[in-house]
Amino acid sequence: MSPFIIPLFIPHQGCPHTCSFCNQRTLTGITCPMSVAEGERIIDEQLSWKRKTVEQAVEIAFYGGSFTGLPGEQQEKFLALAARYVTTGKVQGVRLSTRPDYLNDAVIERLRRYGVNTVEIGVQSLDATVLQLAQRGHAAEAAQEARLRLRASSIRCGFQLLLGLPGEDWKSWLKTVQETCRIRPDFIRIYPTIVLAGTELEKLYSKGEYRPLLLHEAVERAAYAKAIFQREGIPVIRIGLQDSSELRQVGRIVAGPFHAAFGEMVESHLFQQVLSDLCGQHERQFGLIRCLELGHHAKDVSQIRGNKNNNIQCLQKRYNIGKIIMYETKTPKGQLLAKIDDWRYVINKKNIK
Numbered sequence: 001m002s003p004f005i006i007p008l009f010i011p012h013q014g015c016p017h018t019c020s021f022c023n024q025r026t027l028t029g030i031t032c033p034m035s036v037a038e039g040e041r042i043i044d045e046q047l048s049w050k051r052k053t054v055e056q057a058v059e060i061a062f063y064g065g066s067f068t069g070l071p072g073e074q075q076e077k078f079l080a081l082a083a084r085y086v087t088t089g090k091v092q093g094v095r096l097s098t099r100p101d102y103l104n105d106a107v108i109e110r111l112r113r114y115g116v117n118t119v120e121i122g123v124q125s126l127d128a129t130v131l132q133l134a135q136r137g138h139a140a141e142a143a144q145e146a147r148l149r150l151r152a153s154s155i156r157c158g159f160q161l162l163l164g165l166p167g168e169d170w171k172s173w174l175k176t177v178q179e180t181c182r183i184r185p186d187f188i189r190i191y192p193t194i195v196l197a198g199t200e201l202e203k204l205y206s207k208g209e210y211r212p213l214l215l216h217e218a219v220e221r222a223a224y225a226k227a228i229f230q231r232e233g234i235p236v237i238r239i240g241l242q243d244s245s246e247l248r249q250v251g252r253i254v255a256g257p258f259h260a261a262f263g264e265m266v267e268s269h270l271f272q273q274v275l276s277d278l279c280g281q282h283e284r285q286f287g288l289i290r291c292l293e294l295g296h297h298a299k300d301v302s303q304i305r306g307n308k309n310n311n312i313q314c315l316q317k318r319y320n321i322g323k324i325i326m327y328e329t330k331t332p333k334g335q336l337l338a339k340i341d342d343w344r345y346v347i348n349k350k351n352i353k
C-alpha cells in the first residue's frame with residue numbers, strides 16, 4: 001500500500017535558478033515562504049485525517065523547490081521537525097525533492113542523519129542539449145552521480161522526468177528513457193511540459209520559438225516510456241500533473257498538453273497498443289477476425305474502451321472486426337482474456353513489445 005503523504009510545499013525557497021519551464025508558485029499555488037510553525041500545524045492537521053487503514057504508513061514530504069538548496073540551518077530546522085514525528089512513531093518516513101546537483105556527500109549525510117528515506121530528483125531530461133535549452137545549469141551526468149551517492153547511503157531515489165521540453169524529439173526522449181533504465185532509480189514520475197504564465201517558456205512560446213506537444217503526442221511519449229520502465233521493473237508511480245484549482249486559474253496555463261486524466265489516457269493508449277498488436281498478429285496468421293471477446297477486470301473497462309469508445313472503434317475499423325464483446329471477469333488489473341474466433345489468448349498491457 002502506498003504511504004499517506006503529508007506534503008509541505010516550499011516553493012522556490014532555496015532555488016536561485018529559473019529553469020525555463022518552472023514557476024513553482026503556479027504549480028503549488030503558494031507564494032509565501034513556509035515556516036516551521038506552519039509546517040507543524042499542517043502535519044498535526046493531516047495526521048488527524050482518516051487514512052485507508054491504520055496500517056497505512058505516513059510520510060512527511062518537502063516538495064515544491066530544491067530542499068537541499070536551502071541554507072543548512074533552515075534544512076536542519078525542517079528536518080528536525082519531521083524527525084520528531086518519526087521518533088514518536090506518528091510518521092514512518094521523510095521524503096523531499098531537489099535538484100541532482102544539490103546532493104553532495106555532506107548534504108546526503110545530513111539527510112541520512114535526520115532519517116530521510118526517499119529523495120526525488122528533478123532530472124527532467126538526460127539529454128545535454130535539452131538540459132541546456134531548459135537553462136538547468138547542470139550536466140546530464142549529475143543525475144547518475146546523485147543516484148549513486150543516495151544508493152550508497154541507502155536512501156531511495158525517484159526520478160522526475162519532463163517530456164516535451166524545447167529541443168526534445170523522439171530520439172532525445174528515447175535517450176532519456178534508456179539512460180534512466182541504465183541508472184535505475186527506485187521509481188519514476190513522468191510529467192508533460194506545460195507552458196506556465198511567467199516562465200521563460202512562455203516568452204519562447206509567444207515568440208513562436210517553442211511548440212508544446214499536442215495532447216496525443218505527449219500521451220504517446222509517456223506511454224512509450226511507461227512500457228519500457230515496466231519491462232525493466234522500474235515502477236512509474238505517477239503520470240501527469242496533479243490537477244488543482246490554483247493550476248486551473250484563468251491565465252496560469254498558457255498552452256500545452258494539460259489534462260486532468262492524462263495518466264488514464266496513457267493507460268488507455270497502452271491497452272490500445274496491446275490489443276492492436278494481438279489483432280495484427282492474429283490477422284496476419286489466420287486472416288479475417290469475425291469476433292473478438294475481451295474478459296477484463298471491472299476497473300479497466302473505461303481504459304480499454306478509451307475516450308468516447310475510441311479504442312474499440314479504432315480496433316474494429318483497423319482490423320475490420322465483425323463484433324467486439326466485452327465482459328467483466330476475475331482477471332488481474334491490466335490483463336485481458338482475449339478470444340478471437342476459436343483462439344484464446346492472455347495478454348497484459350505490461351508486456352508490450
Ligand code: SF4
Nearest residue numbers: 015017018019022065
Ligand atoms: S525546476 Fe527546480 S531548480 Fe529549476 S527553477 Fe524550479 S525549483 Fe528551481
